[in-house]
Each structure stands twice: as C-alpha cells, then as structure tokens.
Amino acid sequence: MIANPSYSLKVYTMAHSSCSFEATSPVVYVTRKEIFSAGHRLLNPQLSQEDNELLFGKCTNPNGHGHNYSVKVTLRGKQDPKTSMVMHLGDLKEHLKSVIDPLDHKSLDLDIPYFKTAMSTGENISVYIWNEMEKLLPNGPAQLYEVKVKSTDKNSIVYRGEKESN
Numbered sequence: 710m711i712a713n714p715s716y717s718l719k720v721y722t723m724a725h726s727s728c729s730f731e732a733t734s735p736v737v738y739v740t741r742k743e744i745f746s747a748g749h750r751l752l753n754p755q756l757s758q759e760d761n762e763l764l765f766g767k768c769t770n771p772n773g774h775g776h777n778y779s780v781k782v783t784l785r786g787k788q789d790p791k792t793s794m795v796m797h798l799g800d801l802k803e804h805l806k807s808v809i810d811p812l813d814h815k816s817l818d819l820d821i822p823y824f825k826t827a828m829s830t831g832e833n834i835s836v837y838i839w840n841e842m843e844k845l846l847p848n849g850p851a852q853l854y855e856v857k858v859k860s861t862d863k864n865s866i867v868y869r870g871e872k873e874s875n
C-alpha cells in the first residue's frame with residue numbers, strides 16, 4: 710500500500726517539531742523609580758571661567774544650582790521559579806534607595822567623592838548609579854538593563870552599561 714504523501718509529510722513534521730522542542734522562559738523588564746534632590750555645578754577646571762560659561766551657560770554658576778532628579782532603574786531577566794518575579798520590587802526599591810539616598814540633599818561635587826573627579830553631568834550620574842547598583846545585583850536571575858536619569862521634565866539620559874574603546 711502506498712501512503713498518502715500529504716499524510717506522510719504531516720506525520721514527519723509533527724515528529725520533527727517534537728524532537729527539536731526547547732523550553733523557553735519569558736524575559737521580562739522590571740522598573741523602579743525613585744527621586745532625589747541635589748545641588749551641583751558643571752565645571753571643567755582645566756578651562757577658564759569664560760570658556761566654562763560658553764560651554765555650560767548657567768549650569769556653571771559659581772554658587773551652584775539644584776535639581777529634583779528622577780532615577781529609573783530597569784532589570785531584565787527571567788522570572789524566579791519560586792516567586793514568578795524578576796526581582797521583588799520591594800528589594801529593587803531598597804537597593805535603589807541605598808544608592809541614591811546618600812546623594813539626597815547633598816552638593817554632588819563637594820559631598821560625593823566620585824564627583825570630585827567626574828563632572829556631575831547627567832551622564833556621569835547615570836554611570837555612577839549603574840556602577841553602584843551593579844555591586845548590589847551580583848548574580849541571580851535579575852540583571853541590570855538600564856539606568857535613566859532625568860534632571861528636568863524635558864531631559865533624560867540613559868545608560869545601559871555599554872562601553873566603547875577610546
């Protein structure tokens with residue numbers, strides 16, 4: 710007896726797909742937002758006051774100025790089989806607060822050692838927060854995906870841990 714070709718093909722396809730089956734898990738993104746207020750001044754000490762004013766405008770005001778910063782940290786990962794969460798949002802909140810609370814109501818340039826050598830731009834603030842968060846999230850299913858810093862409603866800066874050679 711000759712098998713119906715379309716029937717044979719169907720059987721083969723089903724068998725093939727069951728052989729190559731691989732288990733997958735959803736990858737989910739989790740974000741927590743916290744805010745802090747701080748003062749700072751943009752200043753490149755290697756340049757004259759005049760050149761700093763040309764570059765940074767009122768952001769280089771000698772007595773500084775302040776912002777209400779908003780910080781969003783996003784984790785990317787598979788869900789923990791026990792909790793179905795990427796990370797408990799309460800834990801993420803605590804980690805983020807432990808990083809930004811020391812910045813709150815401070816003069817970034819004068820009070821935070823990192824900003825004595827790194828200018829307190831939004832870019833450097835996002836890198837600083839990334840580096841500090843990374844120390845708190847060493848392994849496990851949670852991975853740091855993005856740090857977003859907003860100094861005003863109109864400006865936001867994102868760091869995703871990427872690096873390029875100079």
Ligand SMILES: [Zn+2]
Binds near residue numbers: 768
């Ligand atoms: Zn500023």
